[in-house]
Amino acid sequence: MSDEKLLVSFACQRCLQPLRLDDTFNYLNEHTLAELTLPVISNPDVDLESQATSVDHFVHPCRLSDSGNGINGFMLISDSGEVETISNQMRVxxxxxxxxxxxxxxxxxxxxxxxDALIEMLEQQVKLTHNDYDDYCEYLRKLESDSEDLHLDTLEQELHSLHDEEKRLLDELERMKEEESAIVLAIEEQERISQRLTQDEERYWRQYTSHRRDLMATDDEYRSVECQLEYTQSQLEKLKKTNVFNATFHIWHSGHFGTINNFRLGRLPSVPIDWSEINAAWGQTALLLAALARKINLTFDRYKLVPYGNHSYIEVDFNLLPSFKLTKFL
Incomplete structure (x- = not known):
């Protein structure tokens, strides 16, 4: 019964298959325990506290001896002596x-x-380690043999050559720095020139825009004056062709009466006409006659026409003769 219980006490930590351990694992002497405590591979100490900020949580390795009585929390019900023996074996x-x-x-x-798989893997690692060791030994022997062939004179010549090369490169670097400084100054000067030219260009464009606006305004004004001149010339030609006297004094007839500016000159017993209209007509006639006299520079010797609307009159030898009285004699 004890053997059957031990079948499931431990499992392989890689494939998790149940293990049946040999009876020799039940008892360990001091010599065996001392050999087992020797480290197979040196494990570097890791300060977990210093890495606390980069580690979310740390899972400690599983310890079989921390599981209660060594039976993972299960209690075997049997005789007390048998239980104590099994517990001791599990703990060991x-x-x-x-x-x-x-x-x-x-x-x-x-x-x-x-x-077996682990042993094979370890043997492969040991083989690779031996190969690396052989390679390092060969490289070390090669370095030792090469160092014997080196000559001090050759090294000094190489050192002198390197010093010369360093000096030449430093001189070239200094020359390049001077050229760089000169180029930087030239670039700054060109930038100032470019800025000045840009300002001049902007000023010229503003002047051009102003002159262009003035030119357009002048052109519009010229076209307006030209149109006014054409209109004035056309009106002048029209006025030249117009008779002022015909336009000012329209002489026609109305029935038995002659008219001037639609005012009738005279009356008949059968056609009574208001004297104010007749006086206005004779006033227009006096005005026309005075205008014609001035036009042809005609001067009357005894008579002087005084056009004054419907109150016009004629002076005869400096005596007043109202124009409406003339109608009484007609």
Whole structure:
């Protein structure tokens, strides 16, 4: 019954298959325990506190010996002596596997297949390590043999040559710096010139725009004056062709009466006409006669026409003769 319970006490830490351990794991002497406590691979100490800011949480490695009585929380119901023996065996085995896990990067226990695979992997790593060791040894021997062939004179010549090259490069660097400074100054000067030219260009464009606006305004004014001149010339030609006297004094007839500016000259017993209209007509006649006299520079000897609307009159030898009285004699 004890053997059947031990079948499921431990599992392989890689493939998780249940393990049945040999009875020799039940008892460990001091010599065996001392050998197991020796580290298989030196594990570097890691300060977890200094890495607390970059680690979210840290999971401690599993320890089989911390699981209560070594049976992962399960209690075997049997005789007290048998239970104590099983508990002691479980504790010894858990301590063994914890010691092995702490002294290497590999968690224990392992099954035969995983152990063989692990051994094969370790042998491959050992082989690669031996190859690296051989390569390093060969490289070291080569370096030692090359160092014996070097001559001090050659090294001094190379050093002198390097010093000369360094001096030449420093001189060239200094010359390049001077050229760079000159180029920077030239660029600054060109930038100032470019800025000045830009300002001049803007000023010229403003002047051009102003002159262009003035030119357009002058052109509009010229066209307006030209149109006014054409209109004035056309009116002048029209006036030249117009008879002023015909336009001012319209002489026609109305029935039995002659008219001037639609005012009738005279009356008949059968057609009575108001004297104010007749006086106005004779006033227009006196005005026309005076205008014609001035036009032809005619001067009357005894008579003087005084046009004064419907109150016009004629002076005869400096005697007043109202024009409306003339109608009484007609």
């Amino acid at each position: 085995r858990a301590t063994l596997f914890d010691t092995l896990s702490e002294n290497s990067h590999i968690d224990h226990p392992l099954c035969d297949e995983c152990a």
